Amino acid sequence: MERIKRKPNGLNAVSLFSGIGGIDLGFLNAGFNVIWANDFDKDAVQTYKANIDENIVLGDINNHLEEIPSHDVLLAGFPCQPFSMMGSQKGFEDDRGTLFFTIEKILKKHKPKIIVLENVKNLLTHDKGKTFEKMKSILENELDYTVHAKVLNTQDYGIPQIRRRVFIVGFLNEEFGVLAKSFEYPKPLDLQQTTFDLLDEEVDKKYFLSHKILPTILSNGSGNYNSKSEINLKIAKPLTATMHKMHRANQDNYFEDFKNREKFNDTMARPISNVRRLTPNECRKLQGFPSDWRYVVSDTQLYRQFGNAVTVDVAYFLAQSINSFLQKVVNTNDRFNN
Numbered sequence: 001m002e003r004i005k006r007k008p009n010g011l012n013a014v015s016l017f018s019g020i021g022g023i024d025l026g027f028l029n030a031g032f033n034v035i036w037a038n039d040f041d042k043d044a045v046q047t048y049k050a051n052i053d054e055n056i057v058l059g060d061i062n063n064h065l066e067e068i069p070s071h072d073v074l075l076a077g078f079p080c081q082p083f084s085m086m087g088s089q090k091g092f093e094d095d096r097g098t099l100f101f102t103i104e105k106i107l108k109k110h111k112p113k114i115i116v117l118e119n120v121k122n123l124l125t126h127d128k129g130k131t132f133e134k135m136k137s138i139l140e141n142e143l144d145y146t147v148h149a150k151v152l153n154t155q156d157y158g159i160p161q162i163r164r165r166v167f168i169v170g171f172l173n174e175e176f177g178v179l180a181k182s183f184e185y186p187k188p189l190d191l192q193q194t195t196f197d198l199l200d201e202e203v204d205k206k207y208f209l210s211h212k213i214l215p216t217i218l219s220n221g222s223g224n225y226n227s228k229s230e231i232n233l234k235i236a237k238p239l240t241a242t243m244h245k246m247h248r249a250n251q252d253n254y255f256e257d258f259k260n261r262e263k264f265n266d267t268m269a270r271p272i273s274n275v276r277r278l279t280p281n282e283c284r285k286l287q288g289f290p291s292d293w294r295y296v297v298s299d300t301q302l303y304r305q306f307g308n309a310v311t312v313d314v315a316y317f318l319a320q321s322i323n324s325f326l327q328k329v330v331n332t333n334d335r336f337n338n
Helices: 022-029 042-051 099-110 126-142 173-182 214-218 280-286 299-308 312-337
Strands: 012-016 033-039 056-058 073-076 114-120 145-153 164-172 208-210 254-256 272-277
Touching (some): 073 099, 099 126, 126 164, 145 173
Parallel strands (some): 012 033
Antiparallel strands (some): 114 164
């Protein structure tokens, strides 16, 4: 998604656990004003500053609570590892899981009108659903928000990547009343492109797999773990924060690229195959970041950052749904006031 210069909607947002700003950029494109952001990863902050805004604070959010300004909207893609199928799933027993309670402190103090929280889809079923129910109860019963939750998939919003994330949207009852229940998530769109439409024309030799490693990458697993490895997928597997480690093709994305392979000569030390991994630039496109995105960190960090990011297009369509809801509230109030 290219950057959109949209008329501001008058709402100021604070962003927590911002990463490189996938949620932020989607909301900026929809007219929201992100006035303060935070992340503890120095490389992510460096990328955010180079591409979105200098107004991001580096450090543990718990050490910067007093710096958070008053705001209308709280955005928080809080750490997913405590709830992820790829992680240990310790939930609130994991230190990162307790960051939800940091969010609770901020909500109690600032009472923003709208909250948008993002996490892995497994959050809804973690500990047989008890984890999400506890969060929902705090948001609804203690903080007085009407809460909606839905899993949105990147491939349903214009980008060929299977990436399912839960988006929790809350509206402060004292601001919106019963109208808060009428919020609707963005409707899915017909997918008009495949991963092949997003592949780079020019690809460096370093992204091609050697003949030595190729059998391992293409294997279906070993021992008690067996999962089908596939390459050349029209819809990409979920990008991961660890794809720089080059997992097997049952987890990461690989493509045959005869056109670029023909440009390179083999060496005795490392004869290369026709199969390659995604480039960081292709990962950018599969996460919806604009073509003017500046690369200011290493390839390894780029893979981590795009693998951790929220897809910009999904955030944008969600933000637009919130805009539509707010317009409906205005229209309803106008009818009653007249």
